[in-house]
Amino acid sequence: MTHDTPNAPATAPRVPRATYRLQLRREFPFAAAERVVPYLAALGISHLYLSPILASRRGSVHGYDGVDFTDVDPEIGGEEGLRALVAAARRHGMGLIADIVPNHMAVGGADNRFWLDVLENGQASRYAHYFDIDWNTPDPVLEGKVAAPFLGAPYGEVLANGEITIVFDPRMRRLCAAYYHHRFPLNPGDYGEILRAGDPALVPLAERFDEARTPEAFKEARLALAEMAGETLEAALARVSEPATLHPLLERQNWRLAWWRTAGDEINWRRFFDITELAGLRVEEEDVFEGVHAEIFRLYAEGLIDGLRIDHVDGLADPAGYGRRLRERLSEIAPQRPPEAPEGPAIVLVEKILAHDETLATDWAVDGTTGYEFMDAVGGLLHDPDGEEMFTDLWSEVSGRYPDFASEELDARNEMLVRNFAGQLDAVAHAFHDLARRDLETRDVTYHALRRALVALVAAFPAYRTYATAGAAPGADAPILERAVAAAKDMAGPGEAPIVDLVAGWISGVGVADQEIRARAVVAFQQLCAPVAAKSVEDTAFYRYGRLVSRNEVGSDPGRFAVSRDAFHAQSLERAELFPHGMIATATHDHKRGEDVRARLAALSEVPAEWADRVGSWLDINKRHTRDAVDPADEYVLYQMLLGAWPYGLAPDDAEGVKRLGARLVRWQEKALREAKLNSSWTEPDADYEAACARFVEAITDPAVAPAFLASVHAFVEALAPAGAANGLVQVFLRSTAPGVPDCYQGREFWDFSLVDPDNRDPVDYEAREAALAEGAPLADLAARFRDGRIKQRVIARCLAARLALPDLFANGEYVPLGVRGRRASHVVAFARRHSSSLAIAVAGRLMGGALIGGDAIAPPAEWWGDTRLVVPDDLVDTRLEEALGERASARTFGVETPVAELLVPLPVSLWTAA
Numbered sequence: 020m021t022h023d024t025p026n027a028p029a030t031a032p033r034v035p036r037a038t039y040r041l042q043l044r045r046e047f048p049f050a051a052a053e054r055v056v057p058y059l060a061a062l063g064i065s066h067l068y069l070s071p072i073l074a075s076r077r078g079s080v081h082g083y084d085g086v087d088f089t090d091v092d093p094e095i096g097g098e099e100g101l102r103a104l105v106a107a108a109r110r111h112g113m114g115l116i117a118d119i120v121p122n123h124m125a126v127g128g129a130d131n132r133f134w135l136d137v138l139e140n141g142q143a144s145r146y147a148h149y150f151d152i153d154w155n156t157p158d159p160v161l162e163g164k165v166a167a168p169f170l171g172a173p174y175g176e177v178l179a180n181g182e183i184t185i186v187f188d189p190r191m192r193r194l195c196a197a198y199y200h201h202r203f204p205l206n207p208g209d210y211g212e213i214l215r216a217g218d219p220a221l222v223p224l225a226e227r228f229d230e231a232r233t234p235e236a237f238k239e240a241r242l243a244l245a246e247m248a249g250e251t252l253e254a255a256l257a258r259v260s261e262p263a264t265l266h267p268l269l270e271r272q273n274w275r276l277a278w279w280r281t282a283g284d285e286i287n288w289r290r291f292f293d294i295t296e297l298a299g300l301r302v303e304e305e306d307v308f309e310g311v312h313a314e315i316f317r318l319y320a321e322g323l324i325d326g327l328r329i330d331h332v333d334g335l336a337d338p339a340g341y342g343r344r345l346r347e348r349l350s351e352i353a354p355q356r357p358p359e360a361p362e363g364p365a366i367v368l369v370e371k372i373l374a375h376d377e378t379l380a381t382d383w384a385v386d387g388t389t390g391y392e393f394m395d396a397v398g399g400l401l402h403d404p405d406g407e408e409m410f411t412d413l414w415s416e417v418s419g420r421y422p423d424f425a426s427e428e429l430d431a432r433n434e435m436l437v438r439n440f441a442g443q444l445d446a447v448a449h450a451f452h453d454l455a456r457r458d459l460e461t462r463d464v465t466y467h468a469l470r471r472a473l474v475a476l477v478a479a480f481p482a483y484r485t486y487a488t489a490g491a492a493p494g495a496d497a498p499i500l501e502r503a504v505a506a507a508k509d510m511a512g513p514g515e516a517p518i519v520d521l522v523a524g525w526i527s528g529v530g531v532a533d534q535e536i537r538a539r540a541v542v543a544f545q546q547l548c549a550p551v552a553a554k555s556v557e558d559t560a561f562y563r564y565g566r567l568v569s570r571n572e573v574g575s576d577p578g579r580f581a582v583s584r585d586a587f588h589a590q591s592l593e594r595a596e597l598f599p600h601g602m603i604a605t606a607t608h609d610h611k612r613g614e615d616v617r618a619r620l621a622a623l624s625e626v627p628a629e630w631a632d633r634v635g636s637w638l639d640i641n642k643r644h645t646r647d648a649v650d651p652a653d654e655y656v657l658y659q660m661l662l663g664a665w666p667y668g669l670a671p672d673d674a675e676g677v678k679r680l681g682a683r684l685v686r687w688q689e690k691a692l693r694e695a696k697l698n699s700s701w702t703e704p705d706a707d708y709e710a711a712c713a714r715f716v717e718a719i720t721d722p723a724v725a726p727a728f729l730a731s732v733h734a735f736v737e738a739l740a741p742a743g744a745a746n747g748l749v750q751v752f753l754r755s756t757a758p759g760v761p762d763c764y765q766g767r768e769f770w771d772f773s774l775v776d777p778d779n780r781d782p783v784d785y786e787a788r789e790a791a792l793a794e795g796a797p798l799a800d801l802a803a804r805f806r807d808g809r810i811k812q813r814v815i816a817r818c819l820a821a822r823l824a825l826p827d828l829f830a831n832g833e834y835v836p837l838g839v840r841g842r843r844a845s846h847v848v849a850f851a852r853r854h855s856s857s858l859a860i861a862v863a864g865r866l867m868g869g870a871l872i873g874g875d876a877i878a879p880p881a882e883w884w885g886d887t888r889l890v891v892p893d894d895l896v897d898t899r900l901e902e903a904l905g906e907r908a909s910a911r912t913f914g915v916e917t918p919v920a921e922l923l924v925p926l927p928v929s930l931w932t933a934a
Contacts, residue, residue, distance in 0.1 A: 031114030031325060033363035034600050034830045036065035036822045037755070038116060038762045042608055042780050043070050043092075044080050049100030053107045058789045060111035062812075063819025066366075067108055068116045068328065068762060070608065072101060073314060076125045080777060081608065082118070083330065084125035084297065087132065088311050091318075105323050114325035114361050116368070117318070121311055121341070122334040123291035124150075126298040127169050129188065129195075129202035134298065138165060139193065139204035141273030149307050151289035151299040151546075153446055160275060161287050167274040168282040168295055169201050183269070183276070184260040185213065187248050192241045194256075196269060196276070206272055207237050210244075213268070217255020221247070280702070283439045287446075291334065292550040292558075293439040299546070303336040308344060316348060319365060320355040326366030328389060328602075333371060333483045333549040336542045340488060342367070342383035368602050372553075372574050374482040379598065380495055387594070387601015390762060391574025394605050396590050397753050398572060399582025400848065401621040401746045403866050406567075407580040409627035414566040417638070418652035424578035427564045431555040432478040434696070440551055447547050448473055450540035454525060457533050464518060472511065472518040473544070477551050479506035484548040487526050487541050500526060561611060562695035565656035569620035569663070573609055581624070584848050584865075588836040591850065595758035595834040603759035605750045606767045606779075613771035613779060614764075616663035618750055619736075619743030623662075625868030633735055634658055640728050644718040648711040650698055656691070657716065658732075660684060664772045665736045667806035671729035672722045681720030685713045687774040742871040744770075744805045745878065745927040748814055749863045752928040755818035756852070756861040758834050768815050769808035792816060798905050802925040805877050814904060814928065821859065821903045821932050828857040828932075837862075840916065841887035847919055849889055857934055858898060860913065862889060864927040878927045881920035888916040900931035 039059050041052050052067065059067070071082030074092045082092070091098040108115060126134045137144040142154055142163060154163055170177050177183060177198070185205070186197040194210060196203040205213070207228070214225035224243060231237040244252070259268060269276060277285065282295045289299035302308045318324045327345070332338045349365045367385045373392045379385075415422040436444055448470035455461040455469065480503045485496045504523045508516040524531075526544065531537040561571040571577045594601060606614040623630050637658055638651070645654060661684060669676045689709055692699040699705040719725045747770065754761045764771075766783035769791075773779035791809045801810040822829040832854035839847040846866050852859040870879035891913050902909045904926065911931070922929040 030109070030359060031065055031112055031361045032826060032830075033361050033366070034826075035114065035116070035326070035366060035760045036826060036829070037063055037819050038066045038068040038602065038760060039064040040068045040608065040762060040764045041070065042080075042765060043072065043082060043095045044780075045078065045094045047782070048094070049096035049104045053100075053104045055785045056104070056107045056111055056113065058785060058792065060113055061789075061792055062763075062768065062816050063823060064113065064763070066114040066116050066325070067104075069118060071118045071120055071330075073119070076128070076130060080780060083120055085120050085123075086125050086130045088124070089314050091314070101318075101323060109359055115323070116326040116328055116366060117315070117324045118328045118330060119312075119315055120330045121300060121302045121308075122331050123297045123299050125296055127296045128200055129191070135191065135202065135204050138167070138272075138274045139206065141165070141206075148304060149300060149310070151301050153287045156287045156446075157449060158285065158287070161285070163273070165274045165288065166277060166282070166286045167203060168277040168279050168286060170198060170276055170278050173278045174276055177276075177278075178262050178266060181260070181262070183265065185256045185265065185268070187244065187252055187256065189245065189248065192245050194244075196272070198276070203272070203274055203276070205268075207231070209268060209271065210240075213259050214244075214252075214255060216258050216264075218251045220251055221255060282442070284441045286442045289443065289546060290550075291331070292554050293435075299334065301336070302341060303542075308341075312345075312348070316352055319349060320352045322357040322360030325361050326368070329367065329369045329385075331549075332369040334546065336546065337486075337488050338369070338371075339380060339383045339486055342369070342385045346384035366600065372483055374499070375576055375579060377482050377499065378495060378593065379601075380486065381597055387598035387759070389607070390602040390604035390759065391607075392590065393594075393603035393754070393757070393759065394572060394607075394610075395575040396582050396587050397605060397750050398569065398575065398617055398621065399579060400584065400587045400753075401618065401624075401749065401865055402567070402570065402581040403624040403868075404581040404583075406624040406627040409631065410566050410580070410624070413627070413631050413634070414564075414655070417634070417655045418565065418650075420563065420652055422566075424560065424564050424566075424576070428556055428560045428578075429478060431559040431563070432480075432551060433474070435551050435555045435559065436474055436477060439554060440547060443543075443547050443550075444470065444473065444477075447540070447543045450536075450543045451522060451525065454531070454533070454536050454540050455521075457536060461521065464521065468515060468518050469522065471515060472507070472522050475507035475510045475519060476503055476522060477544075477548055479503045479510065480548050480552065481506075483552045484545040485526060487528065487545070488538060497527070557611075558694050559696055562691050563652075563697060565652060565659070567620060567624060568612065568656060568659050569617040569623075572611055572617065573607065584845070587848060588834075588850070591757050591834050592836070595832075599758050599831055601759050602762050603754050603757060604762040604764070605754050606764035606771055608764065608776065608780065610764075610779060611775050612660070612663065613773035614750060614767060615743065615747040615771045616660075616773070618746035619739055620659060620663045621746050622739050622742035622868050622872065623659075625742070625866060626872060633731065636731065637728060640731075641715075641719055641725070644715050644725070648708075649715050653688070653692065653698065653712060654715070657684065657688060660687060660774065661720075661732060662736060662739070664774060665732065666772050667740065667770065667808075669733075671733040672726070674722050677720050677722060677729060681716050683774060683778055684720070685716050687778060688712055688716060690775060738873045740806065741874055741877050742868040744810075745864065745867055745871055747771075748811060748877065748926060748928055749865060751811060751815055752818065752861070752863055752930070753848070755815060755822070756829070756859065756930060757850075758832075758852075761819075761822075763815065768812040770806075770811060788812065795906065799925045802877055803875075810877075810926075814926070817904045818930060821930060825854075825857050825859065825932060825934060828852055828854040828859060832857070832859070835892065837892075838890035839887065839919070840890055841919075842885045843883070843887040843919070847887060847889070851891070851895060857932075858895065858900065859903075859930065859932045860891070860895075860900060862919070862922050862929040864919075864923050867927060876925075878923050878925055881924070884918070884920040884923070887919040889913070889919055889922065890916055898933055900933045903930040903932050904928070 074087035074090045075082045076084040133146045194205045210228035211225040214221040227240045291297035335341050371388045411422050421427050451469045452466040455464040482499045507519045693701045698708045832852035835851040837849040849862040870883040897912045
């Protein structure tokens with residue numbers, strides 16, 4: 020990379036101008052990130068936005084399976100690599116935002132020393148309270164133990180087969196029960212007995228373990244054991260590994276081995292969602308908070324990171340309290356930072372999915388969210404509400420499933436509660452039952468009645484959770500609880516609506532004397548609501564409801580087919596007022612499909628009749644391939660994905676290219692089928708059905724087998740291409756000019772036709788992107804050859820250059836929706852940004868399919884716009900502004916009304932600025 024940035028500021032700005040998400044992994048470590056810094060600086064990025072940098076499970080492709088929060092991950096270069104990356108970033112005036120995971124850690128295996136210490140020492144472990152473990156569960160076999168549901172088959176079967184053995188692990192220097200790659204350290208009190216079962220030569224060492232009364236003495240004995248490790252020790256361990264001897268030994272441990280299928284029903288510790296390899300942390304405890312964040316605080320103090328992204332903040336016991344505590348500690352540390360580090364408070368962003376009528380609370384002391392709500396709003400803005408009815412009817416007719424998303428979601432929530440979260444639900448019910456028995460008036464409210472009420476409440480919840488804490492009722496989220504209560508009472512059994520009211524009252528803090536017991540119950544409830552929402556909605560219902568999958572995106576409500584221009588403006592106004600430095604995104608590492616897949620599919624909303632005709636013909640022509648073995652709902656969604664992901668330049672007779680696309684779709688479909696949990700699942704994959712679906716995809720993506728079908732798909736892709744590209748440009752343009760900090764996900768400055776992860780984490784060709792950025796082709800030429808993606812990169816780079824030239828305007832400027840008049844008024848979204856004497860006017864087209872589908876241009880002709888006019892406020896009239904997207908400076912003044920046809924050429928977007 021040869022770019023330099025001579026005009027870059029000496030230090031990164033406190034408020035990011037733009038962030039760029041990089042997914043670090045063994046194949047793309049800090050050193051690889053360092054190499055792309057000059058290119059990203061030239062693109063206009065001010066902050067690298069890094070996936071988790073602390074030690075994660077070996078071979079991790081995402082970093083959210085952390086195993087050691089005290090060390091920078093050696094697999095991606097360790098602290099030395101981080102320092103080199105920071106030095107490169109500083110030379111280009113750039114900062115770093117690090118993703119942190121305070122909610123959970125990876126467990127199982129043999130690589131998390133904190134978890135292993137808990138297994139070894141039980142409640143006596145100094146880390147026992149780090150994890151959210153219920154040591155006093157009502158289940159007597161788990162009293163004082165940690166459930167360990169990591170076995171691949173029932174315990175008795177595994178034991179009889181000799182799959183569990185006692186070993187001495189030389190790396191851990193401990194005796195452990197071994198089950199494949201898992202290690203379960205034994206209670207130190209059992210060492211002596213195990214060693215005495217072997218050779219007499221081990222008896223002195225056994226006695227030494229018997230006499231060890233301190234951790235230091237035990238450590239010295241373990242070192243001696245390590246020196247004696249060999250055939251003698253192996254023989255002793257083989258004797259105790261016999262099933263008859265092994266079982267009573269295992270039963271005495273601080274953990275209880277079990278089949279993985281028992282986890283949902285009997286686990287006694289909080290998992291991340293329903294993933295047994297991820298255990299919840301209790302950062303609400305002061306010493307846990309400090310321990311988990313100590314390394315991050317050190318890196319911030321030394322100026323190696325400048326901001327934080329908090330993963331899944333709703334998984335924490337008290338997100339508001341956590342945010343305030345985090346802000347307080349960062350402020351305390353800030354004076355220690357070196358002079359070359361950015362000044363001012365650290366940027367803190369939270370991963371939070373907001374319901375479309377939910378607002379992030381302003382008392383969390385954070386700068387905003389990571390931008391899912393913007394991704395929803397801008398995506399919905401590009402969907403035509405007039406197409407909703409026909410798409411709904413077609414989906415219901417083809418699939419035979421619910422026409423509405425709400426019904427699909429309700430079913431999924433109920434299923435998740437029963438199948439995946441029964442144990443956690445029981446724990447919440449027990450907590451509320453304990454609360455009920457503290458009061459004479461509620462002592463006769465039964466556990467099962469409370470459990471039924473909780474099922475109804477969680478199933479009916481319209482958002483991720485509420486935020487009640489000890490001594491505090493829900494605040495701004497009170498209406499959300501009210502809606503959940505009303506819906507839950509409708510679902511409650513005869514005479515049980517008052518129980519729902521009772522639980523709601525406790526959540527709100529009404530009439531509760533024992534606030535400590537109440538807080539424990541309410542937190543447990545809230546930490547159940549969030550994962551149930553995530554698993555039910557994003558990871559189940561999203562894959563069942565296929566009306567138009569461009570609306571099935573993280574942070575979106577698929578039941579909300581389109582978002583009005585007024586709603587988009589309202590969200591932007593709110594962000595400008597409350598969270599002007601929050602992140603806004605159109606692609607993330609968690610998205611369900613690439614931003615330009617969604618943009619192309621959004622164009623379908625404008626031609627529902629043509630889509631119905633096309634899909635009807637495809638269903639008919641491919642009957643010979645499905646042979647009635649593929650669910651029509653799965654086939655229908657597959658056609659959307661094939662249409663949306665078809666790359667530019669792929670010819671229908673390119674056998675190798677189409678085969679590669681088919682292979683990607685097979686991988687996507689396997690995940691989609693398992694997430695939907697209808698015809699297959701992760702817990703019980705239906706190999707026959709998945710194979711039938713794979714054969715179908717392979718058949719229809721083989722030009723020798725399905726030439727007519729592929730030609731039809733390709734023709735439709737080509738027809739939609741200009742409208743899809745225009746939508747893609749509008750997305751990134753609005754992301755770059757609306758209130759908030761625009762985030763670009765790695766590589767997505769070119770067209771993004773990726774599918775769900777891991778497809779969206781493929782390597783990025785940065786050399787091609789660098790060469791494109793250096794090219795000075797005229798804007799009209801780039802627009803004419805829009806298929807190569809360079810026009811998208813140019814729009815991003817020019818918008819970010821405007822942000823660099825007018826930092827205060829875009830960081831803190833007022834947002835002013837602009838009026839539009841004329842025949843195509845509804846097809847324009849426009850706004851001004853004002854700050855002091857600085858001004859920007861942004862104009863973008865929407866719902867332009869009528870002018871673009873079937874053509875070659877990505878902007879409508881002047882005659883299509885007709886008399887459509889932009890209206891600006893009187894105080895902006897005759898202000899001289901310069902055009903910001905072109906390669907040459909051109910200027911104009913805006914009258915009270917300006918013809919849109921003069922602005923949206925040769926692009927469907929236009930930006931004008933004045934200093």
